[in-house]
Amino acid sequence: MNEKMMRAVLACLLMIWGLTGCSTSTSFAHNAGHGDSGKEVGTLTAAPNVPPPITRGGNKTVVLHFEAKEYIGDLADGVKYNYWSFNGTVPGPMARVRLGDTVEFHLSNPASNTQQHNIDIHAVNGPGGGAAVNTVSPGESKVFTFKAQAPGLFIYHCAAGSIVDHISNGMYGLILVEPEGGLAKVDREFYVMESEFFTGEPDEKGVAAFDITKGLAEHPTYVVFNGREGGLMGKNVLKAKVGENVRMYFGNIGPNGISSFHIIGEIFDKVYQEGGLGGNVHTGIQTTLVPSAGATVVEFKVDVPGAYTLVDHSIFRVAKGAIGQLVVEGSENPGVFRSGK
Secondary structure (H helix, E strand, O other), X not given: OOHHHHHHHHHHHHHHOOOOOOOOOOOXXXXXXXXXXHEEEOOEEOOOOOOOXXXXXOOOEEEEEEEEEEEEEEEEOOEEEEEEEEOOEOOOOEEEEEOOOEEEEEEEEOOOOOOOEOOEXXXXXXXXXXXXXXXXXXXXXXXXEEEOOOOEEEEEEOOOOOOHHHHHOOOXXXXXXXXXXXXXXXXXXXXXXXXXXXXXXXXXXXXXXXXXXXHHHOOOOEEEEOOOOOOOOHHHOEEEEOOOEEEEEEEEEEOOOOEEEEEEOOXXXXXXXXXXXXXXXXXXXXXXXXXXXXXXXXXEEOOOOEEEEEEEXXXXXXXXXXXXXXXXXXXXXXXXXXXXX
């Protein structure tokens, strides 16, 4: 991409997110109008863990603290990557609030970082999903508030700079807005996120850099679950027991590809299409499409022990890393499945 084209793309993206002309040195804060007794600090969990269901009644102001963190971590065996992240994990932490809650969102950017960062939360009704008012330079912190007005599973991501590199480098995650009364109880909940990485050859230290030409060509080097190749394999597999009901919160940041999410050997009893929790629920689904910067919630009961493989069934992506496992332990169930007669 030449410099003129890159500037044109950047200008267009800045306009989309409402960032053109925004000050990055003045903090924005809004008092939600609650005393301290009306606030609670929100629980944040790293993938594949999920914050616990909300058991309180009524609405509160939920305070969420996010920190931009730039670090070098493992992308694949023998390959490291210069990640940009929220709270030091890729994907960033999952948050959980209730419909009608007010969210007081704090974003800090340590002085040790090299980039400006911000956050666009798809659960926000407001300019840039919040990104228009929370860009932080290294050493800064900002606050904004929003009301959770729609139940669902929502993506968040950074929208600073040229945007594409912040997303491609790892700045994304999920926030769940529970409906009134919460969700039905299940035995296990997991947080899984698919993403693409566009890299050149690793340098002498084994660190691969972001390759924007591969991003523009939509040719990812890696397509992974939970931030790295093998993120849900080996010691990182998901675990459940026969007879348990499982709910997965699945997000796909892309930044380009649509995911064909499938679990080999399972049928989704329920699919909350595109993450909506207030609309139609589809049943008996084999594979569900999840758009770039979209999400879904799937539920199923595990009837038989064994290893169940999570894939993006755009199947060549498995060779790029889009594979994981759910390992189910328990007694055999020959009435459902058996080997031989």
